[in-house]
Amino acid sequence: MLQVHLKARFILNGVCVIWKGWIDCNRLDGTGCLEFDEEKSLMEESKERERQEKIALQIQEFNQQHRLYSDQERQAEESENLRRMRRNGGIKLEQPL
Structure with missing residues (x-):
């Protein structure tokens, strides 16, 4: 089973977040979660x-x-x-x- 683990920073509805998750390359499904990105938020605020x-x-x-x-x-x-x-x-x- 081949999995790809991802981490992506972006702004969602004006909030800086990090999406962390994985995708199974054989089945093309996976899971992930969003976390508040405090570091990027402080940079954007500045x-x-x-x-x-x-x-x-x-x-x-x-x-x-x-x-x-x-x-x-x-x-x-x-x-x-x-x-x-x-x-x-x-x-x-x-x-x-």
Whole structure:
């Protein structure tokens, strides 16, 4: 009777597991079990934490660039409004309704 013993690590429904078992090569049947893979789980958790930190930094950079762009746009708009007022001879007050 020829048996092949196997051990395979994979992620099942988001959980790191190790499948351990054997297969009878003549009958093509066998048994196995799943065990929690704590070592791989810690590695995956560390990778995920690094990914989340990277994304948080990218979001911060985006927000800073957006704020900078908004400030520049606002300043350009204010400068344009001042130029228009100077060309029109000063500030004109609108009549209240």
